[in-house]
Amino acid sequence: MKPTKAPAPESTLVDADTHMESFRQTRHNRRTELIEDYVELIADLIADRGEARQVDIAQRLGVAQPTVAKMLKRLAAEGLIQQRPYRGVFLTEAGAGLAEKSRERHQVVESFLCALGISPEIARVDAEGIEHHVSLETLNAFRDFLRKRE
């Protein structure tokens, strides 16, 4: 079935293992993006109003409160936040670290898109998804671009 000779046109298809690695990495990023958005949002809420309540998190994410409650349990189990019952939620040291890293990366991505001439509204939406798939090397390239343009 597979021709033993004649390498064939080989159109766009890359090596199979390489291909697989890209998909694996992307699936991994996908599993962590929600967590990153949560800790980043919690940090923002605490910075802005002194506390992060489930209702506010739910409203800003556009999901129902029980969805947030369940996710917060997971974040607590993973040691990223601390919950005091019927009080707001707080970041552990690990959580604060991840939040800061995420916030900064998010900011770079959004600024970069704006610097490319994309409208701020679109840049905001796109950055919310793109940020989680930007490697350190790409992030640094974005930073370089921002520094060099002007």
Next chain:
Amino acid sequence: MKPTKAPAPESTLVDADTHMESFRQTRHNRRTELIEDYVELIADLIADRGEARQVDIAQRLGVAQPTVAKMLKRLAAEGLIQQRPYRGVFLTEAGAGLAEKSRERHQVVESFLCALGISPEIARVDAEGIEHHVSLETLNAFRDFLRKRE
């Protein structure tokens, strides 16, 4: 609890509805990215070797064959592919259209990252995730950048 006056520092936090809209859009993109990757990969396999078998799809995605089998059923139910039992899978007109759109966007994103000076290996991985969160406006900005830089 909420101060009726004094707008407060307002640090980084954007309007709540705007924030929500970004997250909603991102969640929507997340639900379609797997589908886009599948049809794109199927089109590539057909172009490269004349057929797309479950085993090849599974190997390139880095997942198990039953995972692919289940997803192919969904794609067939949504009218994107046609399955002939124990034969390869084929794209419907709708599937081929989505594949072509995805393939082209993917290519632009990857080329753009390379043009920024990112190494081809990293660009490949990052593009695999980023592509699904790039709006038409952002895609056009990437195209402009590619056109202008020589």
Next chain:
DNA sequence: AGCAAATTATAGCCATTGCTATAATAACTC
């Protein structure tokens, strides 16, 4: 203190995306 309102917790449901183990079927070879 007591009551109403806001907030959080819990229960139970569903869809998606993955897995392993195994059965069924088609394709290939001799």
Next chain:
DNA sequence: GAGTTATTATAGCAATGGCTATAATTTGCT
């Protein structure tokens, strides 16, 4: 054409990320 091999199908399980409805608890007010 019979048997081996490759491929696909199916069953059953788990984790994730949603939802609604409702209970429990705290907070704020009088």
